[in-house]
Amino acid sequence: MDLGEVLGRGLTLDDVVVAGDVAARLLDVSRGPGEGPAAMRATLHSRVRPRGKVLLTEALDLTSPRSKSPMETRARLMFRRGGLPSPELNATVTFESHDGDGGTAGWLLEGDFVWRAQKVIGEYQGNHHAAISQRAVDVARRHLAEDEGWTFVEIFAGDVYTRSKRISMLRRLGRALGVSEADLNLS
Structure with missing residues (x-):
């Protein structure tokens, strides 16, 4: 205050x-x-x-207590201003059993931004994601999500701060979320 x-x-x-x-x-x-x-x-x-x-x-x-970083907050505000639906923040994503008997679900990952109904995960990739060891973890997570039918979108600082990249990101997420480009605010 x-x-x-x-x-x-x-x-x-x-x-x-x-x-x-x-x-x-x-x-x-x-x-x-x-x-x-x-x-x-x-x-x-x-x-x-x-x-x-x-x-x-x-x-x-x-304000949201679920945001874990300043750039997650800035990306979330960009989504809102762009006309995208609000995601769940830092939410657990589970997998469904593929054994055919309706088995149990299990923990898959925690996504920075999760649009569960559309099966879309947005992940902000800050500087700490540049290390090769972290990239390996990130790629493995992405593959797990995609293997379960999720669309995985990486978000970088330029996507938030640079107008042309922001517009491209909003369009990409809009398509993944089923939001018409006419309904996006791309200004």
């Missing part, structure tokens, strides 16, 4: 949401699931005429 005091000094709505996601996640860990955003909302409403209240309220409405 103290960020309201320094708004207008270069902070954007996205910057405040990034900070809000971190705070909400930490509060959820210490107080219990769902408590972070509630505690933040109570704090904002308890203040008398806080600076930046309009922007802070907007940011709070966009």
Whole structure:
């Protein structure tokens, strides 16, 4: 909430949401699931005429304790602005038994962005994914998901920050999710 005091000094709505996601996640860990955003909302409403209240309220409405990194937050905001459906964040994806007797499902992976109904997984690939050992793990995860019928989309910083790459990413995800290009906001 103290960020309201320094708004207008270069902070954007996205910057405040990034900070809000971190705070909400930490509060959820210490107080219990769902408590972070509630505690933040109570704090904002308890203040008398806080600076930046309009922007802070907007940011709070966009905050999620399920986001695990600033770039996950920025990608999620890009999806929203682009007109894509909201994904589950850092969600477990399971596999179905292929033994023919309706057996059990099992853990497959945790996806950064999961659109379960469309069987699409988006994975933000930050700098730590560049190491060959991590790439090997990432490719194995991708193959597991694709073997189970999921579409796997890698997302990079350029897809968020560079207009042409952002438009391409939104189109690619839109196709995978069954969203008409006419329904996307590509500006």
